[in-house]
Amino acid sequence: MHRFSLRPDSGMLFVFEQPEPLAFWMKNTYIPLSIAFIDVNGIILNIEDMAPQTESTHQSRGAALYALEMRKGWFAERTIRPGDRVEGIKSPRK
Secondary structure (H helix, E strand, O other), X not given: OOOOOOOOOOOEEEEEEXXXXXXXXXXXXXXXXXXXXXXXXXEEEEEEEEOOOOOOOEEOOOOEEEEEEEEOOHHHHOOOOOOOEOOOOOOOOO
């Protein structure tokens, strides 16, 4: 929240304690973002574009352990799609 800018190729990774359905909104965020919901195996479940300063929710299509927010269009520009695997993230230890 309260973001006005993002550096090129920078984003925000949210890591949750356990896989679960997730929902995000953009209230108090001032830049358009795209969000990828990622499961425990690093597979992208879905990618949603989010408009700034809105309260509509963007939900994962299944149990997600991660959510990665990037500048709007970042995933599409790199042909990153649902079903692709994200490398370099590991499940949190219990």
